[in-house]
Amino acid sequence: MIRKNTLSKEVLILNQNYEPLSVTEVKKAFVISYLGKAQVIETYKGTSLNTVNQSFPVPSVVRLKSYVRISRRTLSPTRRNILKRDNFKCQYCGTKIGPMTVDHVIPKTLGGKDTWENLVCACVKCNTRKGDISLREAEVELFRSPKKPRFFYLVHNIVNIPDPTWRPYLFLDPL
Secondary structure (H helix, E strand, C coil), rough: CCHHHHHHCCCECCCCCCCCHHHHHHHHHHHHHHHCCEEEEEEEEEEEECCCCCCEEEEEEEEECCCCCCCCCCCCEEEEEEHHHCCCCCCCCCCCCCEEEEECCCHHHCCCCCCCCCCCEEEHHHHHHHHHCCCCHHHCCCCCCCCCCCHHHHHHHHCCCCCHHHHHHCCCCCC
């Protein structure tokens, strides 16, 4: 019998050249491997998908058999991604205590955009104090200038890794 939580586990999908492509659920990964479009590289230990007369290991990492051309990948500057990029540390006072918000360095009222370079993690107190004015007017400085992180920084710090067998494929451990 297949448990619902087994089918919803995450599976890392690698391109033919072992480059990380995406993350999907077990159900989709199993189907593409069963159809011969992907090869199971790593499995979740101790779990299996059972049919009436056959048992299959639950895939954790699958590699596509044909190469998929992709454009340069980027992550959006969402609230969660900004907070993780800044390590949940207020970029004005340096605290990690209390709830964190996202602040526009150049306020929207002054033409600021929702970009990696204009959004920073800020504690509620600093965000309220700065308000809709410039850094100079608020008499505050940033601990570090916000910038768009590189893809592998995002992989190392933002992507959740549910299975340790993923680490070598995400360039976190040697193969």
